[in-house]
Amino acid sequence: MNVFGKRKKAPGVLDVIKSRRSVRKYRSGQVPEDLLETVLDAARYAPSAGNRQPWEFVVVRDGNIKKMLVEACFNQDWMLQAPVFIVACINMKIASATYGERGVRLYCIQSVAAAIQNMLLAAESLGLSTCWVGAFSEDRVSMILECPPYVRPCAIITLGYGKEKPEMPVRAPLKDIVHREKFGVPWRDG
Template sequence: MNFLTGNMDVIEAILRRRSIRKFEDKKLKKEEVGELLRAARWTPSAGNTQPWEIIVVRDVDIKEKLAKASLEQDWMKKAPVILAICLNEDLAERNYGDRGIDLYGIQSTGALIENILLRATEMGLGACWVGSFDETQVRTFLSCEKEEDIRPVALVPVGHPKKIPETTPRRKLHTFTHVDGYGKKDLHDWKGLKKYLRKTRSETQKLIKSLKKK
């Protein structure tokens, strides 16, 4: 595969991505890790603050500790690499104060995580966004317990997927979209759109099925 240009269009990567929690016993190439970090680097952020830090964890002992701190999600330690995504609250706060920390910073790091997940998918890797962990313990294991401004927001174990799980269910579009104000109008009232969405729904199912066979 061509690491530099990629080989999948965006919708395919979005539809192919799954939370992967089972990994082959196989290391990641340095190019693979490099590509995930490259995708992360180009994430948008409020005022281009880029309020993130990424700790690439390869050490077996630290991975084990992180899995334990993640409410015993033992599967995590089998990943060859765990990317620990942290919010740099000092950077996030500049220009934007509390809103920078509580809202923009969280959004920006979230976007960064999704970039990583999609790029991993494109490269045939598997990853999972892990948010369930004891923050104090994770800080200690990542050696940032004294860095007040560095807040771990997610752990992303990455590796070669052992098995690709089925898709998880999604809410129907019209149950969470609104037109011209919350709860005002149903998307389905928009002439022509209902028909289009019905078509895309069945096309999406077909596409997901065909991607499974690839």
């Protein structure tokens, strides 16, 4: 039997993209190790500039370390409910090795963001909930996790079984964000 039960069909990728929400209330249950690994493994399949894979992940379940991280996240106390934090980091040695300035300023961030989104979607497909947390003191998080100087923490993902399914926050319609052929030409009239 899979995580979706005997008869229930696994949701398609578009269903998962649309149903994922940032969840800030969690149940107390732990995340089974195999599901956690499935989520982490999804990160490896993300695209990255030159396939350099400039990512590293620190999995935190220790209560004391989580408390220190929450302080570093400007006291976003709700995070403590989540049994797992995944700290996504950029390996700046890899980021700077091939593409110089552009690799450091742009490609590595895009690549790690793609890996993070893979994990959020994998978690959603497994019935788990997440929130991408970007507001934190990078120096504090580095210190707490004892990251070497070339490793830059860029996001903390809370992971667990959600206790809420928030409404989708408003999304801009396609006509406001898509241009036809050239910038400023509306995608759709009216």
